[in-house]
Amino acid sequence: MKHTKNLILANFNGHLVPTIEAYVLKLSPEIFYHPKLRTLSLYQYILQDAHAFNNCRNLKHLELLQIFAEIGVFNEVISSCPSLEVLILQIIFFNPSGHLKIDHKNLRILSISCNQIDSIEVRATRLDILSIENILCESDKVVLEIPRLPFGRNYWVAGRLFPHTSINISCPPKKNESSGMARPLNNVTFLASLSVSLDLKNPREVEVLRKMLAVWTEKMIELEISFKHNNSLGEEGKSSKGGANNKLWEKAEPFPNADFRVDTIWMHNFSGSSKEQFALASRFVMQKTVMKKMMIKTSSDEKKKKRIEAAVAKLKELPKGNKELSIECF
Incomplete structure (x- = not known):
């Protein structure tokens, strides 16, 4: 993985059931911190923590597709990747009680799809594309500070x-x-x-x-x-x-x-x-x-x-x- 620029990790073991231990993605801390790794895509996993993303300043493009986790874990993953330009989220929260926060000054493209959640906050001064496929959250609980998309x-x-x-x-x-x-x-x-x-x-x-x-x-x-x-x-x-x-x-x-x-x-x-x-x-x-x-x-x-x-x-x-x-x- 030392010289890898683009990485896809996908779980194709049938339908994802959140209680099955086999779907938990277990990785070492900072495993995704490699200077040459720019694009990462995860498909159909359970994330129990964000340790694998620690100090992940190298990533420019992150896709979390059909990923289960607590809201706090997603917040840690996103905040641990401050250089992101593209963020694609198709995520499922175990517990809807919480606040999803996306605050990135370099983000250019953001796509969101998620189940029920209390509130969402997006602050992105350079964002040019925002795609919302499905969000179970009331509009007055969503804060979008995106000056390029008024x-x-x-x-x-x-x-x-x-x-x-x-x-x-x-x-x-x-x-x-x-x-x-x-x-x-x-x-x-x-x-x-x-x-x-x-x-x-x-x-x-x-x-x-x-x-x-x-x-x-x-x-x-x-x-x-x-x-x-x-x-x-x-x-x-x-x-x-x-x-x-x-x-x-x-x-x-x-x-x-x-x-x-x-x-x-x-x-x-x-x-x-x-x-x-x-x-x-x-x-x-x-x-x-x-x-x-x-x-x-x-x-x-x-x-x-x-x-x-x-x-x-x-x-x-x-x-x-x-x-x-x-x-x-x-």
Whole structure:
């Protein structure tokens, strides 16, 4: 294990029963502390303590899949890995009484699925992707301090507890720079909802959104889009005719494809004057993408409000792919 970079430990001895001693993962203290070990995945075990993770500053990627333990053990495991950038949790608590705490300044991707618990706290200043598949916890008992994901919609507010993913699409303008958006979504074959923020003037971010939506095989419950305004794209996003990004909307193909469907779309930071934003909204209206409602957030500024309302009025005049579609401001 001295030179191992990626490690998977999986228990395939039938169904996991928490009382069976054979499923307890017994390891020496600090066994996972190796300078070259970056990725660790554990599948279908019982953790009685967190000693194996002591001083585990080397890990960047941790997956705990179908792992049973006390809440305190999970807290110790997570806090013992301060360098984590990716954390995937499919965990089961023996006792729901307690508080799960995730406080990581380097974390970029977090996915959570768990059984009943009293409360959850997540503090992650660099988090770009949060996926909640299933959490049995009241919304007022969950604290999420994630400045990069300031969305209005989430796992709880849709009224039905479907999986929800929030993503800050952040792509450097240059192709040779890593975007960190390569991880696939897990909920594309289920009824689920999605919140994304992106800059429509960045062609790479638009392409990420297109790919995300195109792989969705089931009708989406909700899609929330928050538009970012970024004028620092550099030459990659520009052209002599007003920007390479404009060409993205000159094509006749549906966005993201002809099959994608969503019940409701929520749009935030819709300026009313952006050609790209209006082009995206009009595509959704005319190509049968939105089944029920398109909700567009207005502004408290009177001039911006009038501009947004004028754009919404134009959207209402477009031929609707679905006659029942309602387009409203909120």
